[in-house]
Amino acid sequence: MKRRKFFRHIFGFFIFLVMITVSFSAAYFIVSHIFHLFRFHPSDYLQHLITTILGFFIFGGVGFCISLIIRSKQRNLFQEVIDALRRIASGDFNVQLETLKKDDHFTTLIDHFNHMAKQLKEMEDMRQEFISNVSHEIQSPLTSISGFARALQNDHLSQEERTHFLNIIETESKRLSKLSDNLLKLTSLESSNHPFEQKSYRLDKQIRNIILACEVQWVDKGIEMDVSLEKVVLVGDEDLMSQVWTNMIHNSIKFTPNQGRIGIHLQQVENKAIIKISDTGIGISKNDQIHVFERFYKADKARERSKGGSGLGLSIVKKIIDMHDGAIFVESEEGEGTTFTISIPL
Numbered sequence: 001m002k003r004r005k006f007f008r009h010i011f012g013f014f015i016f017l018v019m020i021t022v023s024f025s026a027a028y029f030i031v032s033h034i035f036h037l038f039r040f041h042p043s044d045y046l047q048h049l050i051t052t053i054l055g056f057f058i059f060g061g062v063g064f065c066i067s068l069i070i071r072s073k074q075r076n077l078f079q080e081v082i083d084a085l086r087r088i089a090s091g092d093f094n095v096q097l098e099t100l101k102k103d104d105h106f107t108t109l110i111d112h113f114n115h116m117a118k119q120l121k122e123m124e125d126m127r128q129e130f131i132s133n134v135s136h137e138i139q140s141p142l143t144s145i146s147g148f149a150r151a152l153q154n155d156h157l158s159q160e161e162r163t164h165f166l167n168i169i170e171t172e173s174k175r176l177s178k179l180s181d182n183l184l185k186l187t188s189l190e191s192s193n194h195p196f197e198q199k200s201y202r203l204d205k206q207i208r209n210i211i212l213a214c215e216v217q218w219v220d221k222g223i224e225m226d227v228s229l230e231k232v233v234l235v236g237d238e239d240l241m242s243q244v245w246t247n248m249i250h251n252s253i254k255f256t257p258n259q260g261r262i263g264i265h266l267q268q269v270e271n272k273a274i275i276k277i278s279d280t281g282i283g284i285s286k287n288d289q290i291h292v293f294e295r296f297y298k299a300d301k302a303r304e305r306s307k308g309g310s311g312l313g314l315s316i317v318k319k320i321i322d323m324h325d326g327a328i329f330v331e332s333e334e335g336e337g338t339t340f341t342i343s344i345p346l
Contacts, residue, residue: 094121148168185243199237203233207229275343276339276340277342
């Protein structure tokens with residue numbers, strides 16, 4: 001950057017010398033031609049004086065013309081920027097100003113403006129996608145509730161059918177409630193006002209308690225639990241981390257078939273806690289692994305919906321891990337199971 005500025009100054013000084021030389025050379029030839037035309041032979045002093053004055057006038061005129069051209073270009077550039085800002089203010093983010101070839105402050109301004117417009121467009125696309133996903137997730141259970149509530153008005157339904165329909169309405173209502181709760185939780189986590197209270201606690205005890213709290217679920221499916229938890233003391237938000245393990249273990253149980261196997265291992269490696277949660281479930285494809293932590297993303301939408309998922313659980317997990325300066329990775333093969341590895345600084 002300094003070298004560019006140095007060469008720019010050298011080039012500007014060279015242009016200045018060229019303009020001086022051309023201006024005074026033109027003045028000399030003009031004065032000489034006029035004196036010769038009128039056969040006037042003044043003293044050398046007078047001739048040099050007139051030539052110098054005319055040279056300065058020519059130099060000033062050329063400089064003035066160049067400044068008008070530059071100002072005109074600057075004025076056009078500022079007008080383009082103002083027009084582009086008006087378009088952005090009206091909600092049109094498909095704005096890109098043409099980048100200048102030369103490297104100067106205006107080029108930097110245009111580059112930053114184009115970057116801003118691109119970021120705003122990406123945020124708007126994310127907002128639209130978020131609204132679309134929320135609407136879709138809400139519409140599905142509402143349609144079910146409305147349809148089965150209408151069906152219950154039929155007087156010819158048997159008691160068994162009525163109970164079945166009521167169970168579906170209850171399930172869909174719980175799904176709506178869970179979706180609302182997860183949305184509020186994710187929104188709160190992404191805001192700067194969410195409480196983040198770190199304290200020292202036993203991570204191994206926390207994970208063991210959550211495994212025991214889910215015992216009914218994995219026992220009902222006959223899942224074998226392979227648990228190995230080293231004694232690890234973590235400084236973090238205990239409530240938030242509890243949400244992480246709850247979501248991860250519930251997911252493993254949900255997508256592991258009957259008589260399957262889930263492994264949960266915790267160990268301390270240097271100054272980090274390494275947690276591996278693996279299962280022998282349905283697995284995740286390579287393409288889907290890239291998106292599993294995105295909001296509302298579902299590797300298999302039909303299968304996920306049948307299990308009552310909203311696609312927000314892993315997004316919440318990823319956000320909480322990020323808040324603790326940790327990292328989460330996924331390894332999976334379709335039909336062979338999935339392993340999530342979580343690394344958290346102690």
